[in-house]
Amino acid sequence: MQRVTKLNGELSTNDNETANTMNTFFSSVFSSDNNCDPPPLAEKVYPQTLNSIEITEEKVAKAIRATNPNKAPGPDNLHPKFIVETRDSITKPLSVIFNKSIDESTLPTSWKMTNRIIRNEIVAHMEDNQLFSNDQHGFRQGKSCTTQLLETMEIWYSSLDEGHNVDVIYMDFSKASIRSAIDYLLQVGKIWDSW
Incomplete structure (x- = not known):
């Protein structure tokens, strides 16, 4: 693990100190989610439910x-x-x-x-029953991470060709501590869309 600068200005001397310094920093900038609910999803009527599976x-x-x-x-x-x-x-x-x-x-x-x-x-x-979003690429026939990337890049290039800026944020949604950031970004996205 690389050495990092501790709060007292000195470099960490071992992996344990480095981990503790990083933990202290990330804990200091983390904000709680204030128990806010995720944004509501649009209500959808499902034409057919999957009540059972018969294995023939x-x-x-x-x-x-x-x-x-x-x-x-x-x-x-x-x-x-x-x-x-x-x-x-x-x-x-x-x-x-x-x-x-x-x-x-x-x-x-x-x-x-x-x-x-x-x-x-x-x-x-x-x-x-058309329950997948068209943007869903994982676990679908004929779609993959590659098709997702190609579609995303097409959107970016089209925006750039039209003279718009493209801002990209990469996040690992598997991290539990990112929940507050997700809520924040959803709010930022709503503000951005309203411009």
């Missing part, structure tokens, strides 16, 4: 076809090659077991195939 033999077969037989065995110690090669024999029993597991609300996290099927069902429901 076809869905199990599709998940097995998507399985890479060259991967290592999962937590169940079943080799993917075995699963792929016995697909015709295991599709029906697996669909029965998976449905029973869902009915009893006991879905083991190690069942990657079931998780994949459920994820696909949820994503399909959201796509079919």
